[in-house]
Amino acid sequence: MTIKQANLSRRAALKGAAGLVIALTLPLGGGKLLAQSAATGKPLAVNAYVRIGSDDIVTVIVKHLEMGQGPLTGLSTLVAEELDADWSKIRTEHAPVDATLYAGIPGIQMTGGSNAIATSYDLMRRAGATARAMLVQAAALAWKVKPEDITVSQGVLRHAASQREGRFGQFAEAASKLAVPQQVTLKDPANFQLIGKDHRTPRVDALAKSTGKAKFTLDINAPGMLTVVVAHPDRFGAKLASFDASAALKVNGVVAVKPIPSGVAVYAKGMWAAIKGRKALKITWDESGAETRGTEQMIADYRALAATPGVVAGASGDAAAAFAAGGKVIEAEYVFPYLAHAPMEPLDGYLQWDGTRALARYGCQAQTFDQGALAMTLGLAPANVEIETLIAGGSFGRRAQGNSHFALELAEAAKAIGPNTPIKLVWTREDDIRGGYYRPLFLHRMRGVVRDGQIAGWTNTLVGQSFMRGTALEPYVVVNGVDMIAVEGANNLPYDLPAFRCEAHFPSSPVSTLWWRSVGHTHAAYSRETFIDRLLIETGKDPVAGRLELMGKHPRLANVLKAVAELANWSGSEPAKGRARGVAVAESFGSYVAEIAEVSLGTNGEPKVHKVWCAVDCGVAVNPDVIRAQVEGGIGFALGHALYGEVPLEKGAPTISNFDGYRSLRIEEMPAVELVIIKSDVAPTGIGEPPVPPLAPAVANALAQLGKARPTRLPFVRMS
Amino acid sequence: MKYTLNVNGADRQVDVDDDTPLLWVLRDELQLTGTKYGCGIAMCGACTVHLDGQPTRSCSTPVASLTPGQKVTTIEAVDGRVAEAVQAAWVAHDVPQCGYCQSGQVMSAVALLRDTPKPSDDDIDAAMSGNLCRCATYVRIRAAIKSAAAKLEA
Numbered sequence: 001m002t003i004k005q006a007n008l009s010r011r012a013a014l015k016g017a018a019g020l021v022i023a024l025t026l027p028l029g030g031g032k033l034l035a036q037s038a039a040t041g042k043p044l045a046v047n048a049y050v051r052i053g054s055d056d057i058v059t060v061i062v063k064h065l066e067m068g069q070g071p072l073t074g075l076s077t078l079v080a081e082e083l084d085a086d087w088s089k090i091r092t093e094h095a096p097v098d099a100t101l102y103a104g105i106p107g108i109q110m111t112g113g114s115n116a117i118a119t120s121y122d123l124m125r126r127a128g129a130t131a132r133a134m135l136v137q138a139a140a141l142a143w144k145v146k147p148e149d150i151t152v153s154q155g156v157l158r159h160a161a162s163q164r165e166g167r168f169g170q171f172a173e174a175a176s177k178l179a180v181p182q183q184v185t186l187k188d189p190a191n192f193q194l195i196g197k198d199h200r201t202p203r204v205d206a207l208a209k210s211t212g213k214a215k216f217t218l219d220i221n222a223p224g225m226l227t228v229v230v231a232h233p234d235r236f237g238a239k240l241a242s243f244d245a246s247a248a249l250k251v252n253g254v255v256a257v258k259p260i261p262s263g264v265a266v267y268a269k270g271m272w273a274a275i276k277g278r279k280a281l282k283i284t285w286d287e288s289g290a291e292t293r294g295t296e297q298m299i300a301d302y303r304a305l306a307a308t309p310g311v312v313a314g315a316s317g318d319a320a321a322a323f324a325a326g327g328k329v330i331e332a333e334y335v336f337p338y339l340a341h342a343p344m345e346p347l348d349g350y351l352q353w354d355g356t357r358a359l360a361r362y363g364c365q366a367q368t369f370d371q372g373a374l375a376m377t378l379g380l381a382p383a384n385v386e387i388e389t390l391i392a393g394g395s396f397g398r399r400a401q402g403n404s405h406f407a408l409e410l411a412e413a414a415k416a417i418g419p420n421t422p423i424k425l426v427w428t429r430e431d432d433i434r435g436g437y438y439r440p441l442f443l444h445r446m447r448g449v450v451r452d453g454q455i456a457g458w459t460n461t462l463v464g465q466s467f468m469r470g471t472a473l474e475p476y477v478v479v480n481g482v483d484m485i486a487v488e489g490a491n492n493l494p495y496d497l498p499a500f501r502c503e504a505h506f507p508s509s510p511v512s513t514l515w516w517r518s519v520g521h522t523h524a525a526y527s528r529e530t531f532i533d534r535l536l537i538e539t540g541k542d543p544v545a546g547r548l549e550l551m552g553k554h555p556r557l558a559n560v561l562k563a564v565a566e567l568a569n570w571s572g573s574e575p576a577k578g579r580a581r582g583v584a585v586a587e588s589f590g591s592y593v594a595e596i597a598e599v600s601l602g603t604n605g606e607p608k609v610h611k612v613w614c615a616v617d618c619g620v621a622v623n624p625d626v627i628r629a630q631v632e633g634g635i636g637f638a639l640g641h642a643l644y645g646e647v648p649l650e651k652g653a654p655t656i657s658n659f660d661g662y663r664s665l666r667i668e669e670m671p672a673v674e675l676v677i678i679k680s681d682v683a684p685t686g687i688g689e690p691p692v693p694p695l696a697p698a699v700a701n702a703l704a705q706l707g708k709a710r711p712t713r714l715p716f717v718r719m720s
Numbered sequence: 721m722k723y724t725l726n727v728n729g730a731d732r733q734v735d736v737d738d739d740t741p742l743l744w745v746l747r748d749e750l751q752l753t754g755t756k757y758g759c760g761i762a763m764c765g766a767c768t769v770h771l772d773g774q775p776t777r778s779c780s781t782p783v784a785s786l787t788p789g790q791k792v793t794t795i796e797a798v799d800g801r802v803a804e805a806v807q808a809a810w811v812a813h814d815v816p817q818c819g820y821c822q823s824g825q826v827m828s829a830v831a832l833l834r835d836t837p838k839p840s841d842d843d844i845d846a847a848m849s850g851n852l853c854r855c856a857t858y859v860r861i862r863a864a865i866k867s868a869a870a871k872l873e874a
């Protein structure tokens with residue numbers, strides 16, 4: 001493959017260890033190459049994707065947040081492949097803020113929608129190929145040979161005829177002085193040495209994370225730094241009315257207490273003093289605008305709404321006529337609870353500023369928005385706000401905020417104490433579980449009609465808060481009044497039915513909500529895949545064969561379903577020896593996943609999932625073992641929430657605070673996982689989220705074979 | 721209150737309130753940040769350290785409850801054959817995802833294998849059940865413990 005690179009522009013020599021700096025920019029579909037380096041001798045890392053030092057170290061600058069899903073390894077694999085680098089010499093850095101270079105979605109630097117590999121596949125390979133071409137050119141000039149006679153392997157350049165060889169580091173500086181090639185040739189995938197190969201690209205962060213050496217935001221400890229915790233109201237939508245800090249200020253180690261827009265900030269020398277200080281606060285909240293309902297009341301309200309016409313989110317055929325024509329009508333109501341993301345490292349961030357410039361350091365997942373929020377709050381130009389993105393202890397969507405609420409609180413807390421006092425703001429687990437930004441509560445009202453052994457019509461009315469209304473992302477996701485990411489997976493079926501209609505209501509509440517690993521598919525796939533199973537069994541069809549009959553327009557999805565059925569030796573969902581199997585499929589974020597779960601009922605009445613078979617088509621499998629890990633982890637994450645996850649509210653406040661109330665999957669509850677990855681040469685798509693949606697419905701469909709109804713109110717433990 | 725703690729083989733003086741959990745003494749006073757905070761109520765295991773070799777939730781161990789001379793070992797200093805085998809297996813299996821829980825997982829796994837060199841699946845469940853991993857790396861944690869056990873036996 002040959003790629004034309006237009007718009008080559010300035011480059012300058014680099015001195016020192018940072019020899020060669022390559023930067024490409026691809027403003028959505030374009031192929032603009034910039035090669036930049038600093039004339040000052042300082043490495044201009046800000047505009048670069050690859051840096052090669054005279055010490056042979058290849059530093060890959062990664063535009064996506066590493067929160068466990070593997071982009072440091074994945075994006076490095078792309079560069080190393082085309083560069084023919086030595087994997088042991090690869091180092092990684094998170095990119096600085098610059099949406100022109102590091103956009104994850106048009107014009108916005110962020111990680112989300114499983115976009116890391118998908119938006120980097122061409123970009124990072126071109127970066128690697130360009131760097132390689134310049135190193136080869138430098139060696140050719142030095143050796144006075146033709147570039148095409150030079151081979152590269154594992155970070156070594158060789159000229160066979162003259163028996164000369166040299167390492168990358170020896171040519172890095174000379175290469176940086178060359179013109180950037182107008183075009184580079186990317187490898188034929190048949191020649192890949194790293195991409196798609198198992199065990200050639202182990203995770204770059206495994207050792208540091210197995211020895212306690214990996215540095216997270218919580219581990220920052222700067223001179224003079226104060227630890228900050230903020231008291232938030234119990235009820236969503238409440239505001240600070242007044243507070244008495246006198247007892248808090250007497251706590252050993254507490255330095256200051258300040259009101260900020262989100263609550264009352266306690267500044268202390270260390271976390272324990274901050275926690276104790278916060279407990280000693282006396283606060284009165286103004287609850288006039290607060291949510292007063294509990295979850296049960298909200299569900300009742302949603303149920304009433306679902307019985308009324310909503311905004312049409314998708315339709316084909318004439319659903320009204322399909323139901324009017326007679327047949328057996330099957331109805332179901334599904335209720336999905338508020339869910340917390342509960343990343344293992346709660347939200348935290350470090351900020352230092354001197355009144356003119358600010359440096360924030362944290363696991364930032366939406367750099368463009370957060371930089372704007374920090375700048376606005378501190379009264380600085382965005383260019384004067386630097387964000388150093390650190391690895392994050394999980395996210396599952398929690399750190400990517402359309403309204404930058406955490407960055408805003410961080411800046412407000414810094415502003416309230418004044419310049420030149422570095423702060424580390426930490427949310428405790430209680431803040432995390434009680435702090436909202438939940439996967440919204442959803443209610444689905446489903447109706448299906450079966451006539452002459454066929455599914456003749458299907459309607460779904462869903463009710464739930466919009467994920468993104470009122471945030472900077474609203475223009476991207478709300479179309480004609482429909483929050484497209486709240487209805488994804490519900491408003492178009494992978495099944496070809498004669499008549500289909502999906503309507504939606506997006507009621508408001510002061511309870512804050514946010515996307516959660518796999519977004520709309522968390523609820524849409526569940527109601528869709530359990531309801532289709534029910535209808536298929538009603539028509540006397542096998543859940544696999546019956547789905548396949550309807551999936552003619554979705555060949556990649558049908559293909560993973562066939563593959564998983566083969567992997568699991570599917571022979572129907574009839575139970576054997578107290579175990580039953582259920583199946584489900586979902587396309588999300590451009591990837592296709594089918595799962596089969598084998599389930600029994602435990603002695604405690606809770607479902608026990610023994611094994612999950614999974615087939616995945618995510619295009620080119622860049623790092624098969626990272627895909628395997630995401631499938632295992634995604635299945636565990638999905639299962640834990642399906643079985644146990646719920647944040648119930650009473651009178652507008654959560655009734656739980658920590659992992660004692662927010663039960664999370666433990667090792668003895670984790671099923672075995674067997675995966676087949678479909679071989680593909682289609683450009684890769686994401687894998688962080690797609691394994692999540694099919695799991696819960698597959699388990700529910702198995703339960704239906706064990707004499708339990710498919711749970712219609714989640715989590716499943718409610719039914720045991 | 722002034723306390724002398726034996727941490728990672730050395731006596732360290734700290735001046736903290738009696739109710740300060742060992743976790744925050746380690747992290748904020750001694751800058752030993754490998755030990756993580758995940759819940760503060762002994763529900764997640766991220767803060768696991770060894771107290772005289774026993775896996776212990778440091779978030780729920782007030783500094784005043786330590787007995788004089790009790791040895792605290794953290795991820796920064798856990799060593800010996802078993803620890804090396806466990807950490808090597810963790811890397812070989814690429815266990816960590818976000819990695820935040822893994823200090824605690826490794827500390828629990830090392831304690832398990834020191835006591836029970838050939839753990840059954842039930843032994844692994846019992847020893848590791850208190851260590852949450854929100855990334856759900858459990859399949860690999862189990863596999864890595866088994867490989868480490870096999871290597872130690874060889």
Ligand code: FES
Pocket residue numbers: 756757758759760761762763764765766767768777778779780
């Ligand atoms: S932080 Fe100690 S068990 Fe969770």
Ligand code: FES
Pocket residue numbers: 068344393394816817818819820821822852853854855856857
């Ligand atoms: S690796 Fe992320 S919580 Fe365990």
